[in-house]
Amino acid sequence: MTSADVAREAGVSRATVSYVLNGVPHQKIPETTRQRVWDAAARLGYAPSAAARALRTGRSEIVLGLLPDWPIEHVLGRLIQQLTNAFAEAGLTFVVHSSAHPARPLRDIWKAMTPAAVLALQDFDDVEAEAMRAAGIEVVMAMHGSPGGEPRPPLVSEQPIGALQARHLAAPHRRLGYAYPDLPGLDVLAGPRLEGVRAVCADLGMPEPDVRTVPLDAAGAAEAVKGWLGADPPVTGICAFNDNVALAVLAGLSHLGLRAPRDLAVIGVDDIPGASLAQPPLTTVVRDTDAIARGLARRVVDSLGGKETPAEPVRDDLLLRFRESA
Amino acid sequence: MTSADVAREAGVSRATVSYVLNGVPHQKIPETTRQRVWDAAARLGYAPSAAARALRTGRSEIVLGLLPDWPIEHVLGRLIQQLTNAFAEAGLTFVVHSSAHPARPLRDIWKAMTPAAVLALQDFDDVEAEAMRAAGIEVVMAMHGSPGGEPRPPLVSEQPIGALQARHLAAPHRRLGYAYPDLPGLDVLAGPRLEGVRAVCADLGMPEPDVRTVPLDAAGAAEAVKGWLGADPPVTGICAFNDNVALAVLAGLSHLGLRAPRDLAVIGVDDIPGASLAQPPLTTVVRDTDAIARGLARRVVDSLGGKETPAEPVRDDLLLRFRESA
């Protein structure tokens, strides 16, 4: 099924078909002809060849999402689904590529589909970004900084999460701890969140947060808990990187025969299904992933349309889900 | 950067460049010329245009993964990453599209990138599959059946999971319950797993499993637990659809002042991070997602190479992670 078939069926030329189906303005084509073409296209079930269109126009209707080597869990999964929806509304197909472990050259990936835009979770170096632009990819954005440095400001800000955690704990607690994830790749996320905690502590005249790396097992987490409880002055409230880490802290407490929030208050991030099911139910910070997805998609679509987009992060309403652990 | 540039740089024709770079056999091209072409390509940083190649050959080097509307959690996330790796080793780019909620016609998706193969998690109807094949997509496979029916046998079998759960519980327990997920879309997975449990119960002369839908909150789960404990004969061991549901059962028990495995033994599936951190730590079934990913990729690659592939499911070693809950 090519546009030539449609042209024959409608009794017009290929050019006319192209004009009608693409809705090209400033071409005087009467309604009757338009209808003939539309009918013919529908009758034949015509769908244009993406490859040919991509070759001609230099880009496809695809937005490529680039995932780093992070675990794909609850929130990230939801974000992917919501980004898919948000882009679909703009007529764009959002697909995700998880960076392979023996990392293939990134170039192979985007060359393989010449996307209209690339939206990466983690920033890449300028050389790569420039190469993409040179290859006709118009929009290249990153949601978070890279481990290497921070060339562009991130599109999604993490500090407010840590700040909200800290502000919630700060009322009854005078010394906070930070439960840092045991996965090096997550620094890009954990760093800024910790910064948010730090800033609030400084603001409120509290001592520096006591940062400890917490592995995802009860015994290992118990070590961290012992460290916090034995600190001087002792830590009484923990901001955890996310709910999994928070659950580990809870398990560590349990391991020592202790309990939140009596011995140590704990607050997580993400509200994974297990959070409300924990003992005690976990207080946690939820972000509005749908708003983030829409915001990101809007930025990309605007940018594709030639509009200037603001440099600040997208709007991201945080919600504190208050339960029992803090 | 086109192959014409490389040709000019190397002082040969475009055809020669194409022959050299694609390693076309039966073309007598001396080593010196080959080297000249390779050098020129490297010097110019040439990478072929996927669009043009796709237009010419009729297909790209992309494998499209189609996700249904399921939550993307731990295992599914890992599977995606491992599939990406497995396909990368075969020189194929694996990208994932999560089906948008106001479901766009599937056709738009694969037309947008003419993948070499489509690997869906959930089966789609034959009309769609046939349309894909007609569009030049050579391999169309589905990992699980569709809600509508079961035209093709699934590539990944779920029954053994339920069977392993049931066999593990069957030793001390004479009546089993099944904790069914509260998300209708998961029937495709939950149904076969439940079948596995049923089969083992029948085999061992035990009564039918008592199936109850378990919502992901403590109060709701407590209702299910009450039902099980009050059944006649009473249920003493629960096979949960996955770890999240199992955690809910645990929380339901806790809500009633009860405890696993004393009052009710519970076994999950997936070994999510929260499983080992639960109270008590959750006994669970782990599948070897890496083997599954490799198996699936192998099938697809073989099939692309024209080889006949077996109809049976891919190999999938199950492991029982024994903890305290059962």
Place this chain on the structure above:
DNA sequence: ACGCTCAACTGGCACGCGTAAGTGAATCGA
């Protein structure tokens, strides 16, 4: 009756690539 305008189309090129068919020079057997 003749030029002019303008609506309504159409012919044809280029995008970058793979590849079938062709070409000129070198080599070779008789």
Place this chain on the structure above:
DNA sequence: TCGATTCACTTACGCGTGCCAGTTGAGCGT
């Protein structure tokens, strides 16, 4: 010395589009 063969290439086509630059013919003023 001459046709035949082999080598090492090159020329040229078409994949399906988008869109520029025409072309046709009807309507209109003079």
